[in-house]
Amino acid sequence: MQNKPILSLKNIVTTVNAGTPSENIILNNLNLDVHRGDFITVLGSNGAGKSTLFNTIAGNLAITSGQILLNEKDIAKETVEKRARYLGRVFQDPKMGTAPRMTVAENLNLALRRGSSRNLTLRHLNKHKSHFKELTSTMSNGLNTKLDVATENLSGGQRQALSFLMAIIQKPKLLLLDEHTAALDPKTSFQLMEETNKIISEQHLTCLMITHHLDDALKYGNRLIILDKGKVIFDVAGPEKEKLTKEQLLSFFNDLVEV
Amino acid sequence: MSMIVSSIGQGLLWAILGVALFLTFRILNFPDMTVEGTFPLGAAVTTAVITRGVSPFLACILGFIAGAIAGLLTGLLYTKGKIPILLAGILVMTACLSINLRIMGGSNISLLGKQTIFSNHFLESLPKYFDSVFVGLVTVAVITILLMLFLQTELGQAFIATGDNPMMARSLGINTDSMTIMGLMLSNGIIGLGGALISQSNGYADINMGIGIIVIALASIIIGEVVFGELTLNQRLVAVTLGSIIYRFVILIVLQLGFSTNDLNLLSAIILALCLMSPVLGKKLRLTKVLTQGGIKNAK
Numbered sequence: 167m168q169n170k171p172i173l174s175l176k177n178i179v180t181t182v183n184a185g186t187p188s189e190n191i192i193l194n195n196l197n198l199d200v201h202r203g204d205f206i207t208v209l210g211s212n213g214a215g216k217s218t219l220f221n222t223i224a225g226n227l228a229i230t231s232g233q234i235l236l237n238e239k240d241i242a243k244e245t246v247e248k249r250a251r252y253l254g255r256v257f258q259d260p261k262m263g264t265a266p267r268m269t270v271a272e273n274l275n276l277a278l279r280r281g282s283s284r285n286l287t288l289r290h291l292n293k294h295k296s297h298f299k300e301l302t303s304t305m306s307n308g309l310n311t312k313l314d315v316a317t318e319n320l321s322g323g324q325r326q327a328l329s330f331l332m333a334i335i336q337k338p339k340l341l342l343l344d345e346h347t348a349a350l351d352p353k354t355s356f357q358l359m360e361e362t363n364k365i366i367s368e369q370h371l372t373c374l375m376i377t378h379h380l381d382d383a384l385k386y387g388n389r390l391i392i393l394d395k396g397k398v399i400f401d402v403a404g405p406e407k408e409k410l411t412k413e414q415l416l417s418f419f420n421d422l423v424e425v
Numbered sequence: 426m427s428m429i430v431s432s433i434g435q436g437l438l439w440a441i442l443g444v445a446l447f448l449t450f451r452i453l454n455f456p457d458m459t460v461e462g463t464f465p466l467g468a469a470v471t472t473a474v475i476t477r478g479v480s481p482f483l484a485c486i487l488g489f490i491a492g493a494i495a496g497l498l499t500g501l502l503y504t505k506g507k508i509p510i511l512l513a514g515i516l517v518m519t520a521c522l523s524i525n526l527r528i529m530g531g532s533n534i535s536l537l538g539k540q541t542i543f544s545n546h547f548l549e550s551l552p553k554y555f556d557s558v559f560v561g562l563v564t565v566a567v568i569t570i571l572l573m574l575f576l577q578t579e580l581g582q583a584f585i586a587t588g589d590n591p592m593m594a595r596s597l598g599i600n601t602d603s604m605t606i607m608g609l610m611l612s613n614g615i616i617g618l619g620g621a622l623i624s625q626s627n628g629y630a631d632i633n634m635g636i637g638i639i640v641i642a643l644a645s646i647i648i649g650e651v652v653f654g655e656l657t658l659n660q661r662l663v664a665v666t667l668g669s670i671i672y673r674f675v676i677l678i679v680l681q682l683g684f685s686t687n688d689l690n691l692l693s694a695i696i697l698a699l700c701l702m703s704p705v706l707g708k709k710l711r712l713t714k715v716l717t718q719g720g721i722k723n724a725k
Binding site for chain 2: 251282284
């Protein structure tokens with residue numbers, strides 16, 4: 167394999183409501199190495215810890231023990247705002263990823279400065295418009311004609327496409343996609359997934375993508391992992407993943423339930 | 426005629442509070458009760474230092490700073506202390522009552538015979554009540570223009586995003602706690618300045634002068650939205666000032682109908698309640714579309 171992982175999770179334990187009767191260990195000694203250029207699809211049943219994994223990487227949830235190494239630097243103590251420098255993230259809920267009362271261009275302009283300091287210089291929105299136009303034209307849903315429209319007036323598909331563009335407008339070291347097409351209708355979902363895949367491969371982005379669609383998990387990415395009870399229990403990459411079939415995955419999941 | 430001029434003057438001076446409250450109520454999306462304490466705080470600080478011979482201009486700046494410090498406290502209680510914003514504001518507002526008594530050394534201070542921002546040749550040469558029109562107009566115009574510029578900066582955009590979608594803001598690297606504290610300091614600083622100017626216009630500061638001001642400030646915001654409908658952010662800031670003047674006219678009319686000034690707070694509350702209910706009432710009464718849409722949307 168490649169030499170050093172870009173992200174390395176070592177013995178991660180994440181507990182919610184620690185010290186109370188409802189204490190719950192969500193991630194249980196999870197280990198995962200992500201290499202540069204990896205496009206990993208993440209599967210797992212409900213409660214397996216997929217979203218917790220993302221919240222742990224992004225800093226929304228503090229870990230109980232373990233190490234989160236990004237380029238060999240431990241970022242476990244850094245806040246969400248600090249980690250935003252390295253991470254791009256798209257949420258499942260179309261409402262979560264954009265500022266509803268700000269326009270498409272204003273949202274993109276905010277994302278353009280992800281991770282850098284924001285001071286009293288004027289934003290020069292018009293200067294960036296041609297760049298934004300070009301970028302939004304990569305999406306086939308008419309987003310490029312809505313640069314001056316408040317995002318609350320966009321369709322769910324347009325909002326998610328915008329959220330995705332906002333996550334990649336400043337090339338992130340790691341892109342986290344949390345079922346970003348799940349709330350969309352099948353056709354829109356397919357379109358966004360294709361565009362996502364295209365941009366990720368063109369720009370050689372490193373990406374983790376949570377999905378519930380076995381087909382998507384098989385079709386996209388170079389690596390597939392399955393989470394269960396807070397651990398990575400299945401991890402295939404490259405040719406091995408190519409050979410994997412939906413039936414194998416289904417039977418794998420059925421076995422899990424029986425245990 | 427003089428009553429109309431006086432109403433415009435009062436409307437312009439009080440518009441400062443409406444514009445300040447817009448920052449927290451409309452942009453950060455929460456009601457900040459601190460203002461009921463910072464308004465008399467600004468007045469108390471200003472009048473106290475003026476009676477000790479400090480220049481009125483410097484006194485106004487001190488009023489701003491005092492308000493900003495109170496806003497900082499509310500911000501810290503809310504973001505670091507995790508106290509709900511409504512309660513954090515009420516705590517600081519309550520504490521301000523004692524602080525204001527300490528600063529004033531009693532429950533009121535008169536500025537009779539003292540130099541104020543209104544005592545200069547130019548303002549005194551104007552016809553009656555035009556001095557507050559002039560001071561109010563200049564101050565609210567300067568504040569509004571500065572805020573418009575600020576909101577167009579990278580920092581201002583991060584501030585707007587914080588109120589619009591804090592989760593997203595954080596994931597884009599915006600420190601939402603800092604933005605919230607900054608907004609509270611700026612808002613309460615301007616409220617303090619409003620207290621400084623209004624106490625000089627009135628000629629005194631009083632411990633009770635803060636009661637009900639949040640309702641008056643909100644009324645100017647809401648009246649502006651109800652009357653002018655959907656606007657851009659910059660237009661909305663101007664609409665607050667117009668709303669504040671309209672509010673004064675409504676009060677003037679109501680007083681002409683024979684109500685006493687003791688009824689003012691009741692009337693303010695009724696006016697605000699009616700404006701807030703206007704979308705519901707509008708549907709019931711089938712008012713025009715402009716009246717029903719309010720303009721709660723469209724903040725950028």
